[in-house]
Amino acid sequence: xxxxxxxxxxxxxxxxxxxxxxxxxxxxxxxxxSKRQQGIETFFLTGTDEHGIxxxxxxxxxNRTPQEQADYVVGYFKKMTAAFxxxxxxxxxxxxxRTTEPFHSEGVSELWRRAARAKTxxxxxxxxxxxxxxxxxxxxxxxxxxxEYAKPVDPEEPPTCLIHETKLDRVSEESxxxxxxxxxxxxxxxxxxxxxxxxxxxxxxxVRSFVRxxxxxxxxxxxxxxxxxxxPVPDDPNHTMYVWFDALSNYITAVGFGNEQQExxxxxxxxxxxxxxxxxxxxxxxxxxxxxxxxxAGVKLPRxxxxxxxxxxxxxxxxxxxxxxxxxxxxLNQYFAIDAIRYFCLREMVFGQDGRFGYxxxxxxxxxxxxxxxxxxxxxxxxxxxxxxxxxxPSGNISEEARLxxxxxxxxxxxxxxxxxxxxxxxxxxxxxxxxxxxxxxxEAWAIVARVDKMISEAKPWxxxxxxxxxxxxxxxxxxxAETLRWLSVLLYPVxxxxxxxxxxxxxxxxxxAKLDPRxxxxxxxxxxxxxxxxxxxxxxxxxxxxxxxxxxxGPTAGQGSAPSDLQGTSPTVSKDSAGSGQHATExxxxxxxxxxxxxxxxxxxxxxxxVGEVRTAARIPKADKLLLLTVDIGEEQPRQILAGIAQYxxxxxxxxxxxxxxxxxxxxxxxxxxxxxxxxxxSVGEEGKPVIATFAEDVPNGARLK
Ligand code: MSP
Numbered sequence: 001x002x003x004x005x006x007x008x009x010x011x012x013x014x015x016x017x018x019x020x021x022x023x024x025x026x027x028x029x030x031x032x033x034s035k036r037q038q039g040i041e042t043f044f045l046t047g048t049d050e051h052g053i054x055x056x057x058x059x060x061x062x063n064r065t066p067q068e069q070a071d072y073v074v075g076y077f078k079k080m081t082a083a084f085x086x087x088x089x090x091x092x093x094x095x096x097x098r099t100t101e102p103f104h105s106e107g108v109s110e111l112w113r114r115a116a117r118a119k120t121x122x123x124x125x126x127x128x129x130x131x132x133x134x135x136x137x138x139x140x141x142x143x144x145x146x147x148e149y150a151k152p153v154d155p156e157e158p159p160t161c162l163i164h165e166t167k168l169d170r171v172s173e174e175s176x177x178x179x180x181x182x183x184x185x186x187x188x189x190x191x192x193x194x195x196x197x198x199x200x201x202x203x204x205x206x207v208r209s210f211v212r213x214x215x216x217x218x219x220x221x222x223x224x225x226x227x228x229x230x231x232p233v234p235d236d237p238n239h240t241m242y243v244w245f246d247a248l249s250n251y252i253t254a255v256g257f258g259n260e261q262q263e264x265x266x267x268x269x270x271x272x273x274x275x276x277x278x279x280x281x282x283x284x285x286x287x288x289x290x291x292x293x294x295x296x297a298g299v300k301l302p303r304x305x306x307x308x309x310x311x312x313x314x315x316x317x318x319x320x321x322x323x324x325x326x327x328x329x330x331x332l333n334q335y336f337a338i339d340a341i342r343y344f345c346l347r348e349m350v351f352g353q354d355g356r357f358g359y360x361x362x363x364x365x366x367x368x369x370x371x372x373x374x375x376x377x378x379x380x381x382x383x384x385x386x387x388x389x390x391x392x393x394p395s396g397n398i399s400e401e402a403r404l405x406x407x408x409x410x411x412x413x414x415x416x417x418x419x420x421x422x423x424x425x426x427x428x429x430x431x432x433x434x435x436x437x438x439x440x441x442x443x444e445a446w447a448i449v450a451r452v453d454k455m456i457s458e459a460k461p462w463x464x465x466x467x468x469x470x471x472x473x474x475x476x477x478x479x480x481x482a483e484t485l486r487w488l489s490v491l492l493y494p495v496x497x498x499x500x501x502x503x504x505x506x507x508x509x510x511x512x513x514a515k516l517d518p519r520x521x522x523x524x525x526x527x528x529x530x531x532x533x534x535x536x537x538x539x540x541x542x543x544x545x546x547x548x549x550x551x552x553x554x555g556p557t558a559g560q561g562s563a564p565s566d567l568q569g570t571s572p573t574v575s576k577d578s579a580g581s582g583q584h585a586t587e588x589x590x591x592x593x594x595x596x597x598x599x600x601x602x603x604x605x606x607x608x609x610x611x612v613g614e615v616r617t618a619a620r621i622p623k624a625d626k627l628l629l630l631t632v633d634i635g636e637e638q639p640r641q642i643l644a645g646i647a648q649y650x651x652x653x654x655x656x657x658x659x660x661x662x663x664x665x666x667x668x669x670x671x672x673x674x675x676x677x678x679x680x681x682x683x684s685v686g687e688e689g690k691p692v693i694a695t696f697a698e699d700v701p702n703g704a705r706l707k
Contacts, residue, residue, distance in 0.1 A: 002041060003043070003271050004035040004271075005042070005043045005273070006028050006035070006277065007044075007045040008025050008028045008047075011046075011049060012052075012054060012141075013050040013069065013073040013074060014054045014055050014069065015321040016329075017080060017329060018319060018321065018326035018329060019311055019327035019328075019332065020279065020318075020320070020326070022329060022345075023308070023311060023345050025046055026341075026342050027277050027436075027438075028044060028046065028093075029092050030346070030495060031275070033091065033494035033497065033514065036514055037490075037515065037516060039517060043255065043271045044093045045097055045251065045254050047097030048077060048098050049099055049243065049250075050070040051230040051231065051247075053138050053141070053226075053229070053243075055069055055070060056229045066229045077096070084329070084341075090497075091514055094266075099250055103258075103259040103261065103262045104254075106253070107252065107253030107256075107258030107259050108245070108250075110257065111252070111253075111299070114299075115178070115296040116234070118296045118297065120296070124179055125179065126182075126296040127177065127179070127220065129177070130176075131172070132172065132177070133170075133171070134170075134172075135159055135168035135169070136168060136169045137161040138169060139161065139163075139322050140161060140163060140164065142244070143219065144168055145216075148162055149161055158170060163281070164323070165323065173222065175220070175221050175222065175239075176221040176236075176239060177217040177220065178218045178293065178296070179217050181216060187288060187292060191204060194304075197291075198304070199306045199307070199352075199435070200307075200351065200352040202352060206283070207283060210288065215288070219242060220241065221236075221241055221242055222239065223238060231246050244285055244289065245293065251274055251302070256268035257272070272299075273301060273302045273303040274302055274303060275306060276290075276302055276305045278308075279307065280308065280352075281318065283307045287305045306436055309350075309352055311349070311355055311356075313357075314356065324689075336366070337366075338498060339495075340362070341362070343495060344365050346438040346439065346495060347365065347439055348361065350439050363547060366542050367542055371542070373446060373450075373453075374446075374449050374492075374538070374539070376453075378503050378506070379538070381482055381485060382507070382535040384461050385532055386532065391531060393479065393528055393530040394476075394479050395476075395528045396475070396476050396528070397472070398415075399472060402472040406473040409464060410459060411476065415476070419523035422448060422484060422487055425445065426491060428441075428444045429441045430519065442495070445488060448487075448488065452480070455481070459474075461478060482507060482532075483524065483525070486525065489503045489513060490504075490513060490521055493513040493514065502536070503538060505533050506532060506533045507530070508531050508533050509526075509530070554671065608663060609663065610664070610681075610706035611634040611702075611705060611706070612635075612659055612662075612696070612700045612701065612704040613632040613633060613634040613640070613661070613662040613702060614657065614658070615655045615657065615660060616630075616633050618630050618652035618653070618655040618656055619652050624647075626648055627671065628643070628644050628646055628652060630680070632662055632678070633702045634702055636703065640662065640677040641677050642679065643671050646691050649690055658693070658695060659695055659696050660680050660695060661680065663679040666679050681694045
């Protein structure tokens, strides 16, 4: 294998990314870095899916053209990937693919033409024109079958998407169809012949049984009058290609399929086929539809489709913008180091299964595994080398004469034993890593951390240092610890690039970790006499109470929140999940769990003291571009001071004199040094959750209670 190509899904450009999107990028980035370490020329794709009705709708809601909408989201994506070290400048993706690129429409049109000329394995036209009538979920951009929607209580109402809990649209129109039903045997043959085509195994079984149950032909176009924002069907501009046909093709058009310039710049022939990393939510598109399209067009099939599980909220629902329960990237970025987030995501989620995300867990793991674990091992080892060996890596050898003494100190004189177990752990780590069992791989690595920690604690270098006769023993112990750190830096580099570079350079080593293959590691590669670098803490301990307090008080965007990241600040919105902060979301969840049907008692509602308020003053806060500082008269002696995360949507002057609704009995909380003594209510509009402040059409006195 001389080249390798790995992709993430291309994300919808209708809303801003959250932890779920970040996770897939981390996994793909990790795979790319690991291949690059092996000297394999690697191409890593991520990007955005910019066509279709969802983008049109989001654009409309935000008063933008679809292209402006896509540009806006892409701007945020690029900022975010840079902040998380996933962009090209930080050794991450090689292309940020956008389906609105002209080379993409050329390529996807070519793919369509080839499929349209093709016969199915059963000798029929692969694409034909017909009529489609069905229930369509706009957020999924897919028609839904009966088992994929919830039937309405009122038969007049449309059914609801099980994933998004939004109403489906009835769509009936002329459409091109892809004759998927003719590809069942070919697909089953593929899964049989290439057992690693769909990974992990549980997902493979799921896909096989889906295909075995029989495939229906797939509608692959929408009439232009329904969906115009997309690639026209070649030779029939009255039809727009189905967004998934368009989107899936990005994986080949990005590297040059159907476009010479792109082919010259990157190379379809050079890099294709790719390994697709996807969430299990879109497995069917990648493991069934995509290979069938490619079979029809006579293009090589992907290397594999690897599906991970979903990050879910405390109620077990998939984290998604539509449900308003996402973990926002701005918050993660503000409070946590990139490497700690990467480590946590990979260690916590058993690949392929769903995982629950909690800030507390993230803090606990950072403190236990990173600060007290690897970080402490690194700093204690290096500090002792500094102190007892004048900052130079000592010799690891114990001479014949010194062996007895070493044994007396409880130190294994046979270096081969630690070298052997390290090599074994490395092999196991890589084996798990190759099969995407990142969590298991990290367990192996941390078993090594524990072993070396134990070695140090038992050998007690601080005591050995007091006995000149034990110098060799002391040196050997420190050498072993330092050499282990070297191995771990190389091994864990794809997981935590920054932190491992830091440890490596503190060891006094200068090679580029991005190019060191852990398979080539040999014991004793750390040269004796190496001058170590300045010893600094790698993973600072996190103050759990303080961080949790700040996160909670920074509003619903931050907890198992409800509002979008660009509203970070206090809560400007009331959403279906919560009436306020993350803290309140939790309370709401508890209420929901008790009654089981999501309904609350009137007494629960009565706990919330809602009052009419009048904005007296409004001002921006220096260095907090999302917050406005308001004083609001709610009929009390003094106006209340309230912080609202609406600065990106309202000018302060617009608000003065306005009647608003205030939650008057929220516990006060501090934000950016200001106390907020309540919360204003606003509707959350569109995918971005633009706040629209609730107000009154008639005159009402300040302080009047809302009931
Ligand atoms: N545009 C399509 C993909 C087209 S690929 C040719 C799409 N976009 S998406 O924006 O909805 O992104 C879906 C992907 O984002 C998931 O497959 C997964 O990789 C990631 N995630 C989104 N929410 C997620 C979680 N809650 N948990 C884990 N990953 C999630 O589908």
